Amino acid sequence: MIDVIVIGAGPAGLAGAISCAENGLKVTVIDEFVRPGGRLLGQLHQEPSGEWWNGIKESEHLHNEAQKQSIDIRCGVSVYNLEKDEDAWNVHTNIGTLTAPYVLVATGAAEFPIPVPGWTLPGVMSVGAAQVMTNVHRVEVGKKGIIIGANILAFAILNELQLAGINVERIVLPEKSPLSKNAGEPEVVMKSLLNAAHLAPSPILRFGSSFMKNEGFRKLGMKFFPKSGVKVNGTPLQLRKAALEILGKDQVEGVLTADIDVNGNVIKGTEKVYEADFVCIAGGLYPLAELTAVAGCPFKYVPELGGHVPHHSEKMETPLEGLFVAGNITGIESGKIAMAQGTTAGISIAKHAGKGSTDINEKLEQAMKNVHTVRQNAAIQFNPEVANGRRKIYELWDVFYGKEQDTLQEIG
């Protein structure tokens, strides 16, 4: 008998599994990828303290902890459906159906695609794919690259590509269209980068602080933004240039660009081709919540959290009995937050299952507090308003489900 099935062996899933097991529950973790760690496997950056965050080491540490707790981890397993009968959840996978009274969904995030003409050519990839190829598979993605899309994720991965000795020639914006939305508007992009600048972990992200946060100055700054771009750790960030088309016969050979005005409109006659043998499209991240959707969980659209998130409490419960969530499925944040949320979810599950010692409530409070502490100390914020987004979803929970939970506690 399995007590808990954890879907996703990333930072949230592994931390959740460990805290379930520590409280006496029998846990199985499943993951689509061939090895545990999730997006931790791709991460490598220097913290403001000067310390290096090595995601592979972090994932090994979690994996070792999980093994010590005799947690069953199965990799290369895909979940294609999640549904409940009277008293147990059925997790349908490519190796059969697993059943348990509790499920923790920690499926993380997915990347927004931004279609650009020519994006089906070999050599075009999402920026996250370039990260995985570089830091996980140790495959050189190319000799000369261009990143389309300027956001925190793109900068973090640019840094990692540079550390691996891979040459990224420039960062440009996607052409403004209904598909790229704000990602094609220089002023909006600049604003989002400015908001992140004060939290930037390294000088590469702090370039923006040289601009004023005042809207007028920002507009002026964008108007006179140098054509050659601003150097981000050696790579020019060209906020006034858009990618119109990726060129090549059998594979990527270059990118057709044009200058754009502050609002993202193409300036005719400024077309220019840059050579490249790989192109990374950086559209940003959104919570990957499809499994909670098929399970029947209600959703709320919270832009600060990256998109649609399943209704959930600060204790990581969903409105569906026995179904819990943790990590980026609840909103786009760092791996450290995901771990802290995973720990909270694990304790929460143990509490619901009537496990753990007499101090389980204290432990849960402590774990929830820890999530806040980690957030306050975070180096990178994907969205500067993330704390507001969190507050919105917890308030919604209190309005919709708060009373019910209180009653349950009284009865329990």
Place this chain on the structure above:
Amino acid sequence: MNNKEALVICRCEEVTYGQVFATAKEHKCTSRELKLRTRAGMGFCGGRTCRVMVDRIIESIVPNTEEGDIPLKYQPPIRPVTFGTVGENHE
């Protein structure tokens, strides 16, 4: 067809931006209807790449739709599986 119109939105079913855009403009419909009319999102991957774009095209064309209230429904299987797997044949 210019390059932008020929831009492939749904790789599985090879549906272009031009096709999806024109259909959305003509019918001013829901994401689901746009999917059924063009087959964008109905291929092997289950719309994992293009559903966001199908939503965004609707958002840009149909008045009073916002990103927050137009997502396509999710239904199983959310990953490609064989008939054998769904039929509980795990040999």
